[in-house]
Amino acid sequence: MELWYTEEHTENVRFSMKVKEHLFSEKSSFQQVDVLDTYEFGKVLTIDGLVMVTEKDEFIYHDMITHVAMATNPDIKNVLVIGAGDGGTVRELTRYSTIEHIDMVEIDELVVKASKQFLPITASKLDDKRVYLYFEDGIKFVEGKENKYDLIIVDSTDPIGPGEGLFTREFYKNCYDALTENGILINQNESPYYDRDAREMKRAHTKIKEIFPIAKAYQYHMPTYPSGHWLFGFASKKLDPIKDLDTDRWNSLGIKTKYYNTDIHVGAFALPTYVKGMLEDATC
Amino acid sequence: MELWYTEEHTENVRFSMKVKEHLFSEKSSFQQVDVLDTYEFGKVLTIDGLVMVTEKDEFIYHDMITHVAMATNPDIKNVLVIGAGDGGTVRELTRYSTIEHIDMVEIDELVVKASKQFLPITASKLDDKRVYLYFEDGIKFVEGKENKYDLIIVDSTDPIGPGEGLFTREFYKNCYDALTENGILINQNESPYYDRDAREMKRAHTKIKEIFPIAKAYQYHMPTYPSGHWLFGFASKKLDPIKDLDTDRWNSLGIKTKYYNTDIHVGAFALPTYVKGMLEDATC
Numbered sequence: 001m002e003l004w005y006t007e008e009h010t011e012n013v014r015f016s017m018k019v020k021e022h023l024f025s026e027k028s029s030f031q032q033v034d035v036l037d038t039y040e041f042g043k044v045l046t047i048d049g050l051v052m053v054t055e056k057d058e059f060i061y062h063d064m065i066t067h068v069a070m071a072t073n074p075d076i077k078n079v080l081v082i083g084a085g086d087g088g089t090v091r092e093l094t095r096y097s098t099i100e101h102i103d104m105v106e107i108d109e110l111v112v113k114a115s116k117q118f119l120p121i122t123a124s125k126l127d128d129k130r131v132y133l134y135f136e137d138g139i140k141f142v143e144g145k146e147n148k149y150d151l152i153i154v155d156s157t158d159p160i161g162p163g164e165g166l167f168t169r170e171f172y173k174n175c176y177d178a179l180t181e182n183g184i185l186i187n188q189n190e191s192p193y194y195d196r197d198a199r200e201m202k203r204a205h206t207k208i209k210e211i212f213p214i215a216k217a218y219q220y221h222m223p224t225y226p227s228g229h230w231l232f233g234f235a236s237k238k239l240d241p242i243k244d245l246d247t248d249r250w251n252s253l254g255i256k257t258k259y260y261n262t263d264i265h266v267g268a269f270a271l272p273t274y275v276k277g278m279l280e281d282a283t284c
Numbered sequence: 285m286e287l288w289y290t291e292e293h294t295e296n297v298r299f300s301m302k303v304k305e306h307l308f309s310e311k312s313s314f315q316q317v318d319v320l321d322t323y324e325f326g327k328v329l330t331i332d333g334l335v336m337v338t339e340k341d342e343f344i345y346h347d348m349i350t351h352v353a354m355a356t357n358p359d360i361k362n363v364l365v366i367g368a369g370d371g372g373t374v375r376e377l378t379r380y381s382t383i384e385h386i387d388m389v390e391i392d393e394l395v396v397k398a399s400k401q402f403l404p405i406t407a408s409k410l411d412d413k414r415v416y417l418y419f420e421d422g423i424k425f426v427e428g429k430e431n432k433y434d435l436i437i438v439d440s441t442d443p444i445g446p447g448e449g450l451f452t453r454e455f456y457k458n459c460y461d462a463l464t465e466n467g468i469l470i471n472q473n474e475s476p477y478y479d480r481d482a483r484e485m486k487r488a489h490t491k492i493k494e495i496f497p498i499a500k501a502y503q504y505h506m507p508t509y510p511s512g513h514w515l516f517g518f519a520s521k522k523l524d525p526i527k528d529l530d531t532d533r534w535n536s537l538g539i540k541t542k543y544y545n546t547d548i549h550v551g552a553f554a555l556p557t558y559v560k561g562m563l564e565d566a567t568c
Contacts, residue, residue, distance in 0.1 A: 004298070012302040012323035014288070018295075039296035040478075057477075060556070193341075193507050194324075221505065221513035221556070223477050228512020229505035263554035270551025272344070272505070272543040 005036055005044070007051060009226035010194050017041060023118055028110040030162045035118040041224060043118055045086055047111070047157055053086045054224050055121055062088035062122070063260035064220040064268070065232055069151050069184045070096055071250035071265055072234075072241045076150040077101065080178065082138030082166065083188075084155035085111030087123035094125040095255055102131045103149075105138040107162050139165040145178035152179060154187040159200050167200065169207045176211050176237070185235040189217055192275045193227035201231060202282035208235045216241060217279055218268035220259070231275075242266055289320055289328070291335055293510035294478050301325060307402055312394040314446045319402040325508060327402055329370055331395070331441055337370045338508050339405055346372035346406070347544035348504040348552070349516055353435050353468045354380055355534035355549055356518075356525045360434040361385065364462065366422030366450065367472075368439035369395030372406035374415055379539055386415045387433075389422040391446050423449040429462035436463060438471040443484050451484065453491045460495050460521070469519040473501055476559045477511035485515060486566035492519045500525060501563055502552035504543070515559075526550055 003019040017038045024035035036044045042055030053061075066089055070076060077100045081089050085106040093099055104126075106112055112133070115123040126133060134141060142152070152175050157163035165171055166187075175185050187208070190201035201217075209215035212235035222230045234241045247262040271279070287303040301322045308319035320328045326339030337345075350373055354360060361384045365373050369390040377383055388410075390396055396417070399407040410417060418425060426436070436459050441447035449455055450471075459469050471492070474485035485501075493499035496519035506514045518525045531546040555563070 010324055014298075014300040016298040016300065018297070040294055193505075219505070221477075221503070221511075223511035223513060227505075227507035229507060258558045259556040261554075261557045261560075264556055267551035267554025270545075270547035270549075272548055273545045274542045276545075 005038070005046075007049065010196070013194070013226070015226070017044070024114050026110060026114070028108050030108045033108070033110050033114050035114055045111075045115060045119060048161060050158070051224050052157065053088065053119065053122060055119070057223055058086070058088050058122055060220055060222055060259045062092045063257050064218070065089055065153060065155060065186055065188075066092040067255070067257060067260040068218060068232070068234060068241060068265055068268070069153070069186050071246070071262060072239050072244050073150065073182055073184060074098065074246065074249050074253075075182070076184075078149050079103070079151045079153065080105070080142070080149045081153045081155060082142070083157070083163070084153070086115040086119055087112070087126045089153055089155045090128070090131055091122060091125040094128045094130065096253070100130060102128075103134065104131060105134045105136050105141045107135070107137050109135045139171050142171070142174045142178050145174070147180050148178050150180050150183055152183070152185050154185070156188045158190070167204050167207075169210070172208050172211050179237065182238055183236060184239060185212065185233070187233040187235075189231040189233040191225065191227055191230045192278055193229050197226060198278060202278055205233060205279050206282040208233055211235075213237060214240055216269060217271065219271060219275070220268060242269060289322070289330075291333065294480070297478070297510070299510070301328070308398050310394055310398070312392050314392045317392070317394050317398050319398055329395075329399060329403060332445060334442070335508050336441065337372065337403065337406060339403070341507055342370070342372050342406055344504055344506055344543045346376045347541050348502070349373055349437060349439060349470055349472075350376040351534075351539070351541060351544040352502060352516070352518060352525060352549055352552070353437070353470050355530070355546060356523050356528050357434065357466055357468060358382065358530065358533055358537075359466070360468075362433050363387070363435045363437065364389070364426070364433045365437045365439060366426070367441070367447070368437070370399040370403055370406040371396070371408070371410045373437055373439045374412070375406060375409040378409040378412045378414065380537075384414060387418065388415055389418045389420050389425045391419070391421050393419040421449075423455050426455070426458045426462050429458070431464050432462050434464050434467055436467070436469050438469070440472045442474070451488050451491075453494070456492050456495050463521065466522055467520060468523060469496065469517070471517040471519075473515040473517040475509065475511055475514045476562055477513050481510060482562060486562055489517060489563050490566040492517055495519075497521060498524055500553060501555065503555060503559070504552060526553060
């Protein structure tokens with residue numbers, strides 16, 4: 001028997017991967033969590049039937065969600081990570097000895113449980129002694145915090161289900177307040193290619209640029225996400241991801257990466273004309 | 285009834301699009317040519333069951349295969365295009381009034397016929413008076429030519445079937461000889477993500493860099509090709525795509541593009557670390 005997992009990228013586009021074994025399937029009070037073992041992508045974690053992480057290409061996502069901010073400001077010491085239950089974002093952050101404290105707030109303990117059991121490749125550093133894990137709602141967690149974090153990473157799902165509140169103006173404003181003077185906000189900023197993703201990309205960027213003096217987006221190639229063309233947002237009060245990048249300093253750290261490097265750091269901010277147009281004209 | 289077209293990206297990965305109508309299906313002595321009308325991507329041309337062109341994202345491919353060379357050397361006058369039967373590459377080239385002559389060599393007249401009938405969006409400029417269309421084997425066409433073209437674009441399928449000879453050392457050497465002193469070779473250089481594509485990517489690059497003093501690769505987001513992460517090769521005798529780029533001059537031309545701009549020109553040459561590694565270490 002052949003087993004295939006199929007994801008609807010739109011109602012008219014499907015992406016399918018051949019499955020060795022359906023390893024895990026459990027429903028929390030928030031969402032459905034599954035783990036598949038696949039031929040092409042290794043272990044794959046899905047939430048509500050959408051691919052979140054695969055062993056084959058998680059390095060791309062986790063390199064780009066962390067190192068761009070860290071290379072822009074190597075003095076980052078206190079970090080808040082929201083979402084990211086698979087642990088990959090924290091794994092990359094713990095490679096910086098200069099980081100002193102990481103609060104990780106994941107609403108759904110089941111994601112962490114499944115990742116620890118089946119995705120040690122991403123979950124391996126969740127027990128680092130600098131990591132404080134909270135199973136809480138990130139939206140509430142950030143409320144009322146002031147001048148506390150040098151970096152906030154919003155490693156969210158799409159804005160449906162529990163991820164929806166992570167795409168609101170109020171939430172971004174609370175992040176702004178929770179950040180220090182040189183603070184940086186990195187957010188999962190969706191994709192320009194399919195209509196629904198593009199709408200969310202524009203909405204998120206519009207809200208962020210109303211709040212932060214510096215608000216840009218950068219792109220990466222993520223083959224297991226719809227269209228493979230995805231963006232992160234980079235927002236800050238003072239630091240510019242290109243002008244403030246210190247390539248020599250980052251390269252002197254000797255952190256080995258498979259996707260990120262200081263050339264692609266700069267290159268990733270060069271967006272296609274149609275994407276620039278969407279982001280510049282965006283309204284909520 | 286629902287009609288779906290499914291492409292095997294690897295034997296373990298499938299990409300499917302919902303089809304309104306199967307508009308065209310004919311077999312030439314070279315290959316099977318089909319045209320579909322799809323809900324998400326508009327008209328889609330396939331060759332031997334692989335997507336070549338879609339109305340939704342052909343602009344990405346055709347912007348990146350032409351404008352990078354043209355912005356590096358705006359004095360290009362004589363161009364040879366091999367393959368490219370859908371006409372999109374020629375359409376972009378004809379936007380430069382400075383180009384005097386374009387030889388387009390497509391082995392399979394059926395591709396041009398199907399494109400003219402169903403893809404006027406790409407085939408619209410094949411009757412430009414500067415365009416000379418040859419239905420011949422591009423490999424033979426380039427043999428023995430010397431110092432004739434300022435730009436050769438190899439807009440090929442994958443190296444299987446009639447496209448195979450366009451990935452050989454002999455062919456690239458003949459292109460070198462056919463180019464003028466400032467000549468540039470652009471080639472479809474496959475993709476780093478899936479094993480088979482990555483192998484061909486490395487093989488093509490290795491051969492080209494043995495022949496050309498300058499041999500680089502640049503990437504683009506192509507959602508309807510496997511993984512969405514694809515490369516073109518840029519090779520030349522003298523010109524460097526970054527150092528010799530004259531951004532002001534290209535921008536003064538006022539050519540409106542949806543994907544290409546002079547920022548992404550530079551950014552596209554910044555490759556992920558794993559791709560750089562593959563290209564540097566590549567052997568045939």
